[in-house]
Amino acid sequence: MLRRNINANVCLNGGLLLTFILACAPARRYFSSSELATLDNRDILRVAPGPWEHDAVPTVYSNATDVPDDLIIPALATLMTLPGATDACDPSTGRPRADAAEYCLAVYRTPEDWRVSWPIRNLTGERSACTPPFGGVEDKDFGRQLPVFGFAHNHPCGTNMSSSDLRVSPAMKSPEGQWTMVEYAVAPDGSPARDARGQLVPVWAWLATGSSARPRIYKWNPLGEVFRWNAAAKRWYFQATCEPQRPGNLSTTLPPPRCVPELDTMSEARPE
Known part of the structure; x- marks a missing residue:
């Protein structure tokens, strides 16, 4: 079951000038890293606000353990519409332009539904991977310490995943006070998510790339x-x-990572 997050920016004639200005102000589309809180005063442990309040990005009611496609596909499609997220490659060099941007977001679950965090923008180009919110999410309804099931990001120049992308997974703080990345869904305080059998839930990562005319996810x-x-x-x-x-x-x-077989970027995804 889907629930849409609607941002209604309606400007009404009359009323207080301040109310008018706030109503007509452009809707926020992303956060920069410098705007976010951190854990343990460490820049790498940024905490992303959530959920992403965009009318094209739903929250999804589901008891399933797996991240719903009804959530992640619209979120990635919307990610590619952000400024500099796609078609931002210099044709003369094959490198991202100065305005190219990577956006990272966290996929997480609340006691009621599935959500994604607000995107975090990095103007570093795709050869320096954007930094996911390893500090987790601060949800407006449920606070922090919600399990993160993985991270999603884009490549503005249309390339495939990098070797560093393949190594990224959620982080947690161990009882000894050390931060480490793990391969299962977990909250930053180390509380893992479990399936109906009590087993740990493996994490996933997602990439939106290609072009606006021919996206690849x-x-x-x-x-x-x-x-x-x-x-x-x-x-x-x-x-x-x-x-x-x-x-x-x-x-x-x-x-680049070694893939067997090599990834085919020219054909549509299809069964073997």
């Missing part, structure tokens, strides 16, 4: 199993198993 799990969304069939198709690569001896740059 991927997801992958901690095993590196990559799936691509087929909009016509409304389902995911397995594409490849990918593993991150380490930089060479004379370089600090991570090479």
Whole structure:
């Protein structure tokens, strides 16, 4: 069951000038990292507000353990409409333009429904991955300490996932006070989400890339199993198993991940 978040910006004649200005002000579309709170005074542990209040991004009522496609697909499609999120590649260099932006958001569950956080904008280009909200989410209705089931982001120049993308997963604070990334859904305080059998729930990551005319949406799990969304069939198709690569001896740059078979960016996602 879906619930839409509607931002109604209606400007009425008359009334207080301040009310008029606030009503007519452009709706917020994202947050920058500098606007967010942190945990333990660490910049890497940014806390994203939630849920993303956009009329195209629903919250979804579901008892399922898996992240609903009815939530993640609209969220990723909307992510690609943000300024600099797509079609932001310099054709002469093949690199992101100065206005290219990556946006990261967290996918999380409340006691009532599934939601995504507000996007966090980074003007770093896709060769420096945007920083997800490792500090979790502060939901306007349920506060903090909600389990995060993974992160989603875009690539403004249309490339596939990077080696560093494959390594990203939610973070938690251990009883010893150390922060670490884990491969299951967890709240920042270390409280894990569990399925109906009491088992830990593996996390996923999502990428929106390609162009506005021909978007590509991927997801992958901690095993590196990559799936691509087929909009016509409304389902995911397995594409490849990918593993991150380490930089060479004379370089600090991570090479692209090794995928078997190679990812086909020209054809539509389809079954083998």
